[in-house]
Amino acid sequence: MLLATVNRILLGIIGVVLLAAGVAVLTPLWPLGGRHEPLLSAANRERYWHAEGWWWWAVLAGLGVCVVLALWWLLAQLRRSRLPAVLVDTGDGAFAVLRGRALEEAVAAEAGALDGVARCSVVLRGRQGRQGRRGRRTGPKLRVELELEPHAVPADALAELAGPVLSHARRSAGLPELPAEARLRITSHRARRVT
Known part of the structure; x- marks a missing residue:
């Protein structure tokens, strides 16, 4: 952005x-x-x-x-800022390819349905690794932006995101470690003028 x-x-x-x-x-x-x-x-x-x-x-x-x-x-x-796909281990020695956009949309839909969330956007990026060559992508990382309604409690929204939403995404993608960075914003509602 x-x-x-x-x-x-x-x-x-x-x-x-x-x-x-x-x-x-x-x-x-x-x-x-x-x-x-x-x-x-x-x-x-x-x-x-x-x-x-x-x-x-x-x-x-x-x-x-x-x-x-x-x-x-x-x-x-x-330079690509988004990961196009993630390899998912199916458990029987085979791998499936999960499109990055599909994972982003699934997490955004689930997080957007949380109580008090007005809008949600998710980007799947490659995480920079400390080991190996500098700038090498070692694994996916989610960047989640939540736009909260004025009545929402930020701590509750963050707890629901970190709990059920991200654990469901980790299980679905077969990634036991899927770090996420969350950014919270409160929407501003403008009062309507009554005539």
Whole structure:
């Protein structure tokens, strides 16, 4: 969710900057000598190259930083935050594949039916392991976001989530250890205006 927000903000800023630059170049009010002139004339390039030797290095460093940031952003997009599937041991030596979305939907439906829960969203992620290589995914982890109604008791909702809901998910998926992180939020009800 945070990554989606950062993406929207970055794309919005980049879009506004590119739009402003495009409008400035296409209008006759271009401040650097007119619409049909280059951004840097040959005289300006010579002056900056010889008189201000640091300027080109600063431009190259700025472009290098932009390339590194763009590559970092691209790699962040390619990294999967959700697990697509979980292997379930059937007990007779065979394994079944449980789709991650199916497990998420089942836990969300069961947790959403709890008393005092207005809405629930669940994401199945890969847990980062301490052993082995850094960043290696060792097992699934649930991230549960509960939106509670104003009358709900957070401790009761958390106890019901940690008890029956998660134990049912562990049994169903064949995962004796299925850690979960819960985030609770209270809904805000706005009073209706009576006319």
